[in-house]
Amino acid sequence: MRRSIAQLSLLYVAAVVLGVASAWLWLTRVGMSGVDAVIWRTNLLAGSREADAYTRARISLGAVLALDRSETLYYTPEHDDEGNTLRAECRYRIDGTPPPARWWSITAYAADNFLFANAERRYSVSGENAPLDNQGRFMTLVGPNAADTDRSWIPTAGTGGMRLTLRLYGAGEPLQRDPGALAAPSVKRLDDCP
Amino acid sequence: MSIAPRRWPVHVLLALLVMALTHALTVWAIPRLIMDRIITLGGGDAAMQQSGTWVYLPPPTDHTQRRIVMPSPDLLYATCAFDVSEQPLRVSLDTRYDRYWSIALYASNSDTFFVVNDRDAPDGRVDLLVKSPRHAGPSTAAQTVTAPTHRGFLLMRLLVNDDPVVRAAAEAARQALRCSDA
Numbered sequence: 001m002r003r004s005i006a007q008l009s010l011l012y013v014a015a016v017v018l019g020v021a022s023a024w025l026w027l028t029r030v031g032m033s034g035v036d037a038v039i040w041r042t043n044l045l046a047g048s049r050e051a052d053a054y055t056r057a058r059i060s061l062g063a064v065l066a067l068d069r070s071e072t073l074y075y076t077p078e079h080d081d082e083g084n085t086l087r088a089e090c091r092y093r094i095d096g097t098p099p100p101a102r103w104w105s106i107t108a109y110a111a112d113n114f115l116f117a118n119a120e121r122r123y124s125v126s127g128e129n130a131p132l133d134n135q136g137r138f139m140t141l142v143g144p145n146a147a148d149t150d151r152s153w154i155p156t157a158g159t160g161g162m163r164l165t166l167r168l169y170g171a172g173e174p175l176q177r178d179p180g181a182l183a184a185p186s187v188k189r190l191d192d193c194p
Numbered sequence: 195m196s197i198a199p200r201r202w203p204v205h206v207l208l209a210l211l212v213m214a215l216t217h218a219l220t221v222w223a224i225p226r227l228i229m230d231r232i233i234t235l236g237g238g239d240a241a242m243q244q245s246g247t248w249v250y251l252p253p254p255t256d257h258t259q260r261r262i263v264m265p266s267p268d269l270l271y272a273t274c275a276f277d278v279s280e281q282p283l284r285v286s287l288d289t290r291y292d293r294y295w296s297i298a299l300y301a302s303n304s305d306t307f308f309v310v311n312d313r314d315a316p317d318g319r320v321d322l323l324v325k326s327p328r329h330a331g332p333s334t335a336a337q338t339v340t341a342p343t344h345r346g347f348l349l350m351r352l353l354v355n356d357d358p359v360v361r362a363a364a365e366a367a368r369q370a371l372r373c374s375d376a
Contacts, residue, residue: 015212019217049342053222054221057221064232064263064264065262065298066306067296068309071298071309071311105266105268114257115257115267116257117257169353
């Protein structure tokens with residue numbers, strides 16, 4: 001009898017552990033659904049009252065206090081242009097045309113979703129400070145060191161995953177209706193990573 | 195005496211049910227636990243609350259800010275946590291800040307339930323009453339919004355850059371925000 005009770009207890013404890021673990025793995029390891037603009041993905045329910053339970057939980061873990069898309073569109077690339085996972089120890093060149101929004105920015109975050117420590121206190125580029133070439137395109141470097149520090153550069157630190165976020169405040173109505181139509185910036189890895 | 199072998203399939207099925215329920219409960223609880231933490235941290239200290247207004251003005255965002263994930267380094271923030279179970283919350287602002295700003299209200303499950311920005315309020319004024327569904331009666335506030343949950347969080351965002359003049363104007367604007375009992 002005692003042995004059976006122990007086995008039953010183990011069964012139900014395992015059920016609870018598996019329930020919590022499966023939820024955690026699903027929320028943290030399975031990518032968020034959304035609309036893709038090439039490699040950049042946006043979730044249309046972020047910050048919205050219409051969000052389902054999984055979206056709400058994922059947003060809480062990775063971008064809590066997000067605004068809904070009528071106020072802000074958030075895009076995150078799933079990988080670089082070649083399909084490789086973004087890494088803090090690699091250098092990337094991001095270039096594109098300024099998106100149709102009242103204000104935009106691209107910010108680099110470490111795997112823990114906080115800003116990279118850097119003495120220059122440079123964490124993002126935006127429509128205010130991104131230099132444009134004569135074609136009206138912007139270009140910025142993201143990585144641990146830049147080949148040309150005169151150019152726009154977001155320093156990273158350490159090793160491991162990296163997350164980029166493109167924020168569009170006051171995006172134009174056509175883009176709010178069809179976020180997949182964004183002229184998405186390219187994210188090109190510049191060299192081999194260690 | 196032991197549990198009959200024929201009962202084990204029943205227990206396995208029950209265990210699968212427990213697993214499914216625990217999975218669902220975890221997904222449901224995560225945003226509420228995170229918001230509970232944010233509301234607790236973002237409510238300012240007791241002295242601020244006793245003074246009748248409890249807006250918290252966090253320092254400018256940099257890599258040392260590790261309270262809330264994905265902080266924007268291009269924004270200056272002001273926050274206040276609220277609980278409208280006893281009485282409504284009055285939110286007011288009077289600013290001439292000529293760049294983007296917004297005030298967003300979040301329920302305790304993390305949903306945004308109200309947003310106003312500088313284009314919605316071109317005169318720079320906000321006068322808002324946040325109440326629970328059971329609060330009835332007239333309000334003198336210009337706008338009334340019903341909170342879906344008693345506890346919640348207000349987040350004001352102000353777009354800034356490195357210009358000291360802009361920084362000073364944003365600082366003045368966020369100091370003009372008031373959260374108080376109605």
